[in-house]
Amino acid sequence: QSVFAAQDVNSRLEGLGELSDRGAVLGGSQADTGWIALGGEGFSKGDAEYTSIALDNNNVPYVVYVDAKNDKKATVKKYTDKGWQTVGKEGFSPKKIKNTSIVFDKNNTPYVLYIEESSNKIAVSKLVKDKWTDVGYFVGYGDEAALAVDSKGTIYVAYTYSTKNILCGLSLGGIVVNKYVKGLWLPEFSLSSLVKNNLYSAPSIALDSRDNPYVAFNNNGINVMKASGFGWNSINLEGKPNKNNVKYVSLAIDKDGKPLVAFQDNKGKAVVSNTKNGYWEVSEGKAEYVSLTVSKDGTPYIAYVDQKNGNKAVVKKFEDNKWNSLGNGISKGKAKYTSIVADNNGGVYVAYQDDANKKKATVSKFTNQLVVKFETDGGTQIPDQYVPYNGKVIRPEDPVKEGYIFENWYVDSFFIEEYDFETPVKSNLTLYAKYSQEKTCNLTVNVVGNGSVEGWANGETKKFTLGDKVTLLAIPEDDSKLVYWKDEFGRVVSTDAEFTFDLGCPETFTAY
Numbered sequence: 001q002s003v004f005a006a007q008d009v010n011s012r013l014e015g016l017g018e019l020s021d022r023g024a025v026l027g028g029s030q031a032d033t034g035w036i037a038l039g040g041e042g043f044s045k046g047d048a049e050y051t052s053i054a055l056d057n058n059n060v061p062y063v064v065y066v067d068a069k070n071d072k073k074a075t076v077k078k079y080t081d082k083g084w085q086t087v088g089k090e091g092f093s094p095k096k097i098k099n100t101s102i103v104f105d106k107n108n109t110p111y112v113l114y115i116e117e118s119s120n121k122i123a124v125s126k127l128v129k130d131k132w133t134d135v136g137y138f139v140g141y142g143d144e145a146a147l148a149v150d151s152k153g154t155i156y157v158a159y160t161y162s163t164k165n166i167l168c169g170l171s172l173g174g175i176v177v178n179k180y181v182k183g184l185w186l187p188e189f190s191l192s193s194l195v196k197n198n199l200y201s202a203p204s205i206a207l208d209s210r211d212n213p214y215v216a217f218n219n220n221g222i223n224v225m226k227a228s229g230f231g232w233n234s235i236n237l238e239g240k241p242n243k244n245n246v247k248y249v250s251l252a253i254d255k256d257g258k259p260l261v262a263f264q265d266n267k268g269k270a271v272v273s274n275t276k277n278g279y280w281e282v283s284e285g286k287a288e289y290v291s292l293t294v295s296k297d298g299t300p301y302i303a304y305v306d307q308k309n310g311n312k313a314v315v316k317k318f319e320d321n322k323w324n325s326l327g328n329g330i331s332k333g334k335a336k337y338t339s340i341v342a343d344n345n346g347g348v349y350v351a352y353q354d355d356a357n358k359k360k361a362t363v364s365k366f367t368n369q370l371v372v373k374f375e376t377d378g379g380t381q382i383p384d385q386y387v388p389y390n391g392k393v394i395r396p397e398d399p400v401k402e403g404y405i406f407e408n409w410y411v412d413s414f415f416i417e418e419y420d421f422e423t424p425v426k427s428n429l430t431l432y433a434k435y436s437q438e439k440t441c442n443l444t445v446n447v448v449g450n451g452s453v454e455g456w457a458n459g460e461t462k463k464f465t466l467g468d469k470v471t472l473l474a475i476p477e478d479d480s481k482l483v484y485w486k487d488e489f490g491r492v493v494s495t496d497a498e499f500t501f502d503l504g505c506p507e508t509f510t511a512y
Helices: 009-022
Strands: 035-037 048-055 061-067 073-080 083-086 097-104 110-116 121-128 131-134 144-149 155-165 170-181 184-193 201-207 213-218 222-228 231-234 247-253 259-264 269-274 279-294 300-306 312-319 322-325 335-342 348-354 360-366 369-375 385-388 404-410 429-437 440-447 451-453 460-465 469-476 485-487 492-494 498-502 507-511
Touching (some): 048 348, 048 360, 061 097, 061 110, 061 348, 061 360, 073 097, 073 110, 097 144, 110 144, 144 201, 155 213, 170 213, 184 222, 201 259, 213 247, 213 259, 222 259, 259 300, 269 300, 300 335, 312 335, 440 451, 440 469, 469 507
Parallel strands (some): 048 335, 279 335, 440 507
Antiparallel strands (some): 035 360, 048 061, 061 073, 073 083, 110 121, 121 131, 144 155, 155 170, 170 184, 222 231, 247 259, 259 269, 279 300, 300 312, 312 322, 335 348, 369 385, 404 429, 440 460, 485 492, 485 507
């Protein structure tokens, strides 16, 4: 449960695909919304289910998912300046899995939770020397599970389970919170029921700033419990009661240290509720895969799949006591398994299964602070510019590269499209400097009559750069005077002793 140049034009166009590896979306409806697909859309090798995202302590995004290309086992990827890279090995879980989750501890160690598909065995693994290693033997057996780690490194898992004894006609369901202590998974909290159809589902767990664990789940409606002393207390959510079964429960702690819960209500809408007289119907219609997060500055964000918007992934931000859309629909097509997280700099990330890209995993990021990089190809370095969304890049000084002449900035490394500095910036951007090689030109100077040219011997040839501005000074001797300068075609080009011109290739001038 998610908490949260080239030889021809054709070869040049083929090469444009490499741009997505740099994380830049140069155009299209997605970039126009302010959302950027990190490393390009659909980065997984095949189908990705149960996508779950987390940020490490350096704001590097990691995604865990059920990897269809690896027999539906667990795979984790992280995003760097080199694109999406595998963490550990692909398909590291021993068996097929479902229901993934990923978190980080204070030492920047990632932990992954998953449930084995066949047995419902719940397992947690952590990364040790680039290898995924089991934490304990296994947590327990359940249908759905959620993961959290406190500031001391204590791991908590909340899970729900259900069994049915056909002979006795009994149904057993419940919720358990286990924590990992000295090599053992120990029960911290448990509720169960033998009543038929009294289901427990959709667990979500979060910790406040004092490491107090909270757990939210469905049992005939939304329930929230908090660890207090040696027991757990029920937390009453304000607003409208919801006594019917709910789905996609997602729990976070708000800026006041109070629980904030998002879920799909009995009408199918995305709802957010808290303990301070807050109850909001966030979606207009049916919403699935609801995921909630709260940024470091206390701003809540919710992601979900919006039926009224073509089942696209959408995000809303809570501000001015209402939920406002953050850009338009994130995904180009249908999405599933939305999982949201916010970084320390105002950036918001959403991972999802991307139907428009063969059900592969995509991570989109929203940020008001876009980075523009200048690739000078060995020329003078130009610092990055930080531009607000829809702002404009300030044209820098032309880079200087020895032996070359700077021509212009391009949006691609194949120099197909020149960059227009009046274009509003809607995504991170890299601009590429194009140069032409400097051409040297021969200039020959002749003298006819009684005189000379300063700095030149009669008939001497010197090398200059094409386009250089050159000045020649004719110096008459005795009773002579300059009549004119002529070019190699016999045309008079000047009658002044000092003759200045822009050099072409090659040139010959004669002073008479």
